[in-house]
Amino acid sequence: MQVYEAPIRDMLFNINELHEDDGFGELEGFEDFDDDLTAAILEEANKFCRDVLLPINWSGDQEGCRIENGVVRTPKGFQEAYNQFRDGGWTSLVSNPKYGGQGAPHSLAKMVEEMTCSANLSFGLYPGLTTGASIALEGYGSEDLKDFYMPRLVSGEWSGTMCLTEPHCGTDLGMLRTKAEPQDDGSYRVTGNKIFISAGDHDLTENVIHLVLARLPDAPPGVKGISLILVPKYLPNDDGSLGDYNNVKATAIEHKMGLKASATCQMSFDESKGWLVGEKHRGLEAMFLMMNTERVAVGIQGLGVGEIAYQSAVYYAKDRVQGRSLSGVKNPDGPADPIIVHPDVRRMLMTMRAYNEGSRAVSAWVSRALDAEHAAKEPEARQRAADFVALMTPVVKALFTDLGHDSAHLAVQVYGGHGYIQETGVEQFARDARIAQIYEGTNGIQALDLVGRKLPHKMGRNLRAFFHPVSNFIEDNTSDADIGPMVIALQQSFGALQLSTGHIAQKGMKDPEEAGAAATDYLKLLGFVAMGYTFAKAAQVAHRKLKEGTDEESFYKSKIITAQYFFDRLLPPATAAFMAIKAGKKSMMELPAEAF
Amino acid sequence: MQVYEAPIRDMLFNINELHEDDGFGELEGFEDFDDDLTAAILEEANKFCRDVLLPINWSGDQEGCRIENGVVRTPKGFQEAYNQFRDGGWTSLVSNPKYGGQGAPHSLAKMVEEMTCSANLSFGLYPGLTTGASIALEGYGSEDLKDFYMPRLVSGEWSGTMCLTEPHCGTDLGMLRTKAEPQDDGSYRVTGNKIFISAGDHDLTENVIHLVLARLPDAPPGVKGISLILVPKYLPNDDGSLGDYNNVKATAIEHKMGLKASATCQMSFDESKGWLVGEKHRGLEAMFLMMNTERVAVGIQGLGVGEIAYQSAVYYAKDRVQGRSLSGVKNPDGPADPIIVHPDVRRMLMTMRAYNEGSRAVSAWVSRALDAEHAAKEPEARQRAADFVALMTPVVKALFTDLGHDSAHLAVQVYGGHGYIQETGVEQFARDARIAQIYEGTNGIQALDLVGRKLPHKMGRNLRAFFHPVSNFIEDNTSDADIGPMVIALQQSFGALQLSTGHIAQKGMKDPEEAGAAATDYLKLLGFVAMGYTFAKAAQVAHRKLKEGTDEESFYKSKIITAQYFFDRLLPPATAAFMAIKAGKKSMMELPAEAF
Structure with missing residues (x-):
């Protein structure tokens, strides 16, 4: 049984009571987020996670993603859930108000993030990657790029990715081979293959904005010759409507151990048009800005x-009866005691807790x-x-x-044995x-x-x-x-x-x-x-x-x-x-x- | 990459060099198993495991087992492998020579067991359960039952199971409900449902011999009222040919996290004919004889x-190049050093080792x-x-x-990321x-x-x-x-x-x-x-x-x-x-x- 109710009381304890004297003094700009609003946001997030995301967590794992006619399809219910997530404003919680964000403090937003990861980790990756990409863009993009793309990423209308890994290089990005050729109009043509691209393609948003690590023709070798290029799946018109297909293709979905409802794609770029983010050859700086944020986010996962x-273990430990307590029968009317009476079960629950x-x-x-x-x-x-x-x-x-x-x-x-069976969901x-x-x-x-x-x-x-x-x-x-x-x-x-x-x-x-x-x-x-x-x-x-x-x-x-x-x-x-x-x-x- | 070569040198070290002074003195009855034969058996077992079992390990996981027309089908290649395993005498290695076994010492046989578990854990369960069942039978069965069934189990002609768990009881067997009604001819009629039965049904042997925990009508409550009944899938004729179907049915295969090529079955017994093993109400003794042997076997798994x-990690750590050694370039002709140079990779390999x-x-x-x-x-x-x-x-x-x-x-x-992808097999x-x-x-x-x-x-x-x-x-x-x-x-x-x-x-x-x-x-x-x-x-x-x-x-x-x-x-x-x-x-x- 996948069981979830956000631990709101503990979250509020951490937000309001535990770190009062953290030594950072007063923070400015979060005045709107008073205790009442904070509690209300956590309550709303809990409802959404529990009632919308959780019910499609296990089914999403069972169904997985697939490619249909060249387009990645997410599992049943993911589109509807994403629409609600977007319309509820959850994509923009911490984002800059300049681009339509709500400017909430991380101390609140990370709690909401935790809830999403609890209820449906696969789902959480789609907006999560968008947030990561928009951080890199906000930090290093030109004003033109930001003014155009940021509001659409913040609102969740479009989604984002980070395209780093290639088959022969992950940790060691110095070896990457994807090329970006400068064009006369100031844009670039990107060609190469990437693997392990989370949310690389999907049917939740009309457009997917890729931030691609690539080498320019004059790049020095190694990590000092990597640039970051923004490459949309569809080239947008000036009014934001979708124009030409940009030869960005998910060539395969990875078959993974888990996280199956999150589309992890092999991507091919074939002279796909893009624009430089930040200075040339200095793409890793933007990438690390994004990466550091994402690393905290992954910890929250x-x-x-x-x-x-x-919570799911607690549910079972109270429900499953097996054996009797070592300190005397606790459930005399039942055939056995709930297993939460056993010290070793306690050990496991207390450790998790x-x-x-x-x-x-x-x-x-x-x-x-x-x-x-x-x-x-x-x-x-x-x-x-x-x-x-x-x-x-x-x-x-x-x-x-x-x-x-x-x-x-x-x-x-x-x-126990029931945990090894897929149907219980653990x-x-x-x-x-x-x-x-x-x-x-x-x-x-x-x-x-x-x-x-x-x-x-x-x-x-x-x-x-x-x-x-x-x-x-x-x-x-x-x-x-x-x-x-x-x-x-x-x-x-x-x-x-x-x-x-x-x-x-x-x-x-x-x-x-x-x-x-x-x-x-x-x-x-x-x-x-x-x-x-x-x-x-x-x-x-x-x-x-x-x-x-x-x-x-x-x-x-x-x-x-x-x-x-x-x-x-x-x-x-x-x-x-x-x-x-x-x-x-x-x-x-x-x-x-x-x-x- | 699933890579395997039996660590024969280390096995021989443990058999011949390490425990010389274990204080148990001389052992009798293993004179045939001298150093040469021991080494030869390990070599043969390695060949079989590496060349026959390993190649169907990953494919077996991908394909899994299925029920076709009421019969459980194992993955491609399992039947052929089982026939070779049986014909090679591997089912009878430690068994009693009285029943056709080879009487090898455990100190040798456990090494062979380790190899099977390395190369194909799912496969290993089929003969493993037979061994467990035959130990219980040899320890507690009547001479008639033993004379008839033991040679067929030892030779691997038929296979065995242990039917313990029911949906509401696993650890706490005192609650089990399967019934055994005594008949006038000294046999019993067994009725009930079991879950999680390893090798409960399959197409590797013609007959499956179940050892079923059940309650007789006069059983006292709890664990002191459990009897062990031998119930064949097909009732054998006196000459060992298969007679009537005994209403023993695999009603479903469990969908598990792993071990997918091992058929874990839900079994139903419907007035199925069987014979008592050991004394009535004392089935747990026989079960624990089997269980203790199996517990060591599971450790070996x-x-x-x-x-x-x-071994698979070592293979990759030597093959995959990524980054440079902290103590200076080790692979100057390559684009990077193999990751085995990195301390944290060493840490993982040495820990496993x-x-x-x-x-x-x-x-x-x-x-x-x-x-x-x-x-x-x-x-x-x-x-x-x-x-x-x-x-x-x-x-x-x-x-x-x-x-x-x-x-x-x-x-x-x-x-790394490649380990999370199913294709690499890890x-x-x-x-x-x-x-x-x-x-x-x-x-x-x-x-x-x-x-x-x-x-x-x-x-x-x-x-x-x-x-x-x-x-x-x-x-x-x-x-x-x-x-x-x-x-x-x-x-x-x-x-x-x-x-x-x-x-x-x-x-x-x-x-x-x-x-x-x-x-x-x-x-x-x-x-x-x-x-x-x-x-x-x-x-x-x-x-x-x-x-x-x-x-x-x-x-x-x-x-x-x-x-x-x-x-x-x-x-x-x-x-x-x-x-x-x-x-x-x-x-x-x-x-x-x-x-x-």
Whole structure:
């Protein structure tokens, strides 16, 4: 059973209660989004996700996409759902009001994104790619291009893609071969083949606007010779009506492990007309602007799947009766007790719950920073927010998607044999979630980005944006009557993180392979410390509210229990990553390639 | 690319070199299986698995099974492969010579089993279930039943199943409803519906012999009222030719996440004629005899998939060029270096490698004990072997399948986006491996079996069969010039295991939920200590061989490096499970069910 109701109470906790003192100060420009509007938007989004997107999630997986007469067809119900999504204004939530967007803060919009990913990850990719493309365009496109295309992308009338990967190159874009020939009228003719293009073609919008990485004839080799070209499927007339077909073709749909309702296309461009976005040979800058946004979005995908996996597992654990509680019969009128009574089932549910709540809290923190880097009053706060976002982007992407995938598999495990059967819908979560660990840069690439770029950047300035608040919090709270023990556990893990950072700084400087060998473990450790920090803070808020008196006792008590579970069960093994880091590269790199 | 060549050298290392001093003494009855025959059998099995089973692995997944006119059809090539498998004598390798078996030791046969699981897990289930059924029959059937059915099962002429699960009960068999009515001629009429029946029906053999759990009219409620009935699909005539159809029908094939070429059936029995196996109401005993054997076999499935996942990942990591090595260009004539140069790819490959070698070493140890419990000369050694098998059965099942699934996903990750596409064949490993964590008792049930039954059994006697050799080895080798540091690391983990055992003994005695809350972490810790012990021993053997002089330097050096990687990177986080165990049940069990 795929079961979903947005965790609105926890979302509001994260938006309104947890990060009050995040140090970014007041943000400007979001005055319209007061508590009432925020809650109303979450409620509306929940209704849409639960009632429109969820019912076509499993059927979409079963049916998949297909090519009919050269056009990609999405599964039954996707067109109608997209029309409602677009008409409801959901495509434009965070977009710039200049182009018709609503200018909502990320701290709100990321929660809505999480809901979409929970209810229907495949569906979410279509508008998600449009958002990514429009960010690159807004950042680097000419005013003419922006004035023409942005309103149509923001409104969801047209959709967008990012065309990066080619059969022989994904991670290493320096090798790409797609060509762009300049024309006398200032346009370009693009020719080449791309693979793995999400939403590369489909029947949800009339036109698809591709941002294509390509080489100009005078391009230097490698990544310094890549340009970004905007190539529409249909060349629009000046009034926006569709003109000539532009030889942009989906030649095949990839047969994937999951995410089957999302059309992942092989695309061919054959002298297709396009326009340069940004400067020539500097396409990667625009691509990375988009990519960084998308990496956070992909992290949210992991969280989204983790949440619906959790809820679906809880549903089953309360419904399925099997065996009796070890502490005495709990359901005397039934033939057996619901399996939620069993410790090992609890272990799985609590683990998923802690992953989700922890990820959501970190995500909310990063979202605040995404807002603050543009909207904080103080320039210093804006800088600190930007530093923090830079540091946390690979962590959010890799950690959340790893945990989301783990949660999906825990849900399968809670269902037992029934989880392995397609009809219950939980194995779909595992197959869908799997891609998030790979695309927009594999999680290994995220870890390298963290240790290779983000740590050393400006003498560790990014890291300080994270270390300072955490170490201040620890200093202030080790003797706290309520959360002291949690803070001491956090302190130990934070100490392991500091030592690991020192190890990488020292060894990695001389030998980059030492940094590479530590990367994945380091990312995990940093991510768990971040979660531990938010859990300890959350428990502190909860204790305060309980003392003040509240009619939401259950919510706050549950928050404390989940935090305690995190410190008891999840943080210690993650902290042991320090031991692995300390071991260095030797045994990892020593075996000659031919001995494998 | 699904790539496979049996790791024969490592298998021989485990059979001949690693467990020489396992303390079980001389085994009787395996004199024919000398080194030459053992090597020859492994070579032949490799050829068959690589050349016959592997080529129909991916196509079998794509095609799946179907029901045609009431009969289950296996995918293309499965019949021919089964005929070769049967004619090659592979169905009878370990079986009792009395019934036409070859009486090979498990220490050899489990290696062959691993190969089958690597090359084609779905295929392996058909003969695997036959073996399971024949073990139950041999252990509990009447002489008449055995004389008639055993030779036909051993030869692979007919196949077998175990029919346990019903829609409302899997783990909790006490609730099952299938009925068996005694007839005047001593036979029974069985009526009921079963689900998830592996190899429940198919076109590989003419007849399928079902062992069905059912209730007699006078059965007491719960698990003490379950009987085991042998029900053939076709009632055989005295000469073994097929007589009447026995109303045994596959009503549907389950739509599964993976393992699609294995027909998992919903079965209906409608007054189907059968014969009691063992005493009435005591069917669970026979079922558990079969189940324990199958649990080890399922563990081997995890290892098998882990091995082919590793090899397929290695193939790709050497073939795919992307980026440059951090320590300088390694492939100057190519556009990029093969990705095996990157530390994070190494990390994934070495992890898989260590999981496989560690699992194989533990499996070989358990297999020696499986042989010794019947064939050791000394009664005391037989008892110790039986104790050790009892302890390790849930560990082998749960740990190996968890690691196999992890390895399959690491292989997908090495392939990146190409791993998510069905055509490369690696995502199939992940989908296939997933079921092994669930069937024959979920891994959570294994952990409960370990802490709830196996630990307390006879005042911890099972555990001593494991603790004694490990603690003796540690005592003897902490100062060893070559492996001393490994042994000290092992000692720390072993200490954590001892403390954890004490925690469970103390807290679990008063409150079984405390044992339940520790179970999964404890199983993991015990399994990793077992792997650490075998790795340290393996490194010791390797050092000795290198000193003595050998023309297999690469093999022994690789063994030491892999062992070192295990101690550097894999043992420390597993050891941290102790912290989780120590935390106890409180935060796991505290949340009221309605708060989930």
